[in-house]
Amino acid sequence: MEAAVAYVDINAPLVERCRLNDRQAQAEIYRRYAKAMFNAALRITGDYAEAEDVLQESFLSAFRELSSYKGDSSFGAWLKRIVVNKSINCLRQRRLALVPLGEQHHEEPAETSSLSPDDDADTHYRADVLRRCIQELPDGYRVVLSLYLLEGYDHLEIAGILGISESTSKSQYSRARVRLRELAAQRGLS
DSSP states (O other): OOOOOOOOOTTHHHHHHHHTTOHHHHHHHHHHHHHHHHHHHHHHHOOHHHHHHHHHHHHHHHHHTGGGOOSSSOHHHHHHHHHHHHHHHHHHHTTOOOOOTTOOOOOOOOOOOOOOTTOHHHHHHHHHHHHHHHHHSOHHHHHHHIIIIISOOOHHHHHHHHTSOHHHHHHHHHHHHHHHHHHHHHTTOO
């Protein structure tokens, strides 16, 4: 019989120092998490400046509300939830409008690229093109796709976060995938 292993957050001592307003500990937490949290905010907001604002607001809020962090999940997961919520609030302020179910996107694909898939530079190029395609998606599509595919939320969680039904989340995700394929094909990705 295996003994139960308790979850231990490797950042717990640092978090405890942050609770005491230790500026060095706060700077270290920021250093450890800023890049990942910025990328999550950027994927959701689709705007570099807004993602920077969300990042700063999220860390300020996290340090102010550290007493509500109970340690039942990793500090990173708790912080990510703050970033996601602030990113979505940012979109709501921009009047997030999910694309109507009847709206369709059909455009002719562009010429395909002849670059070798084994080429490392090609892989980076393709990833960059795909990132830009995701940024071009309508807000509703991009948010659901990012939360589901990139941030790991399920449709029920996304529905709760966005205040939509689970079926709307699923349909937005499906439509986002179709539109993403179209955009990628226009840029020579298959």
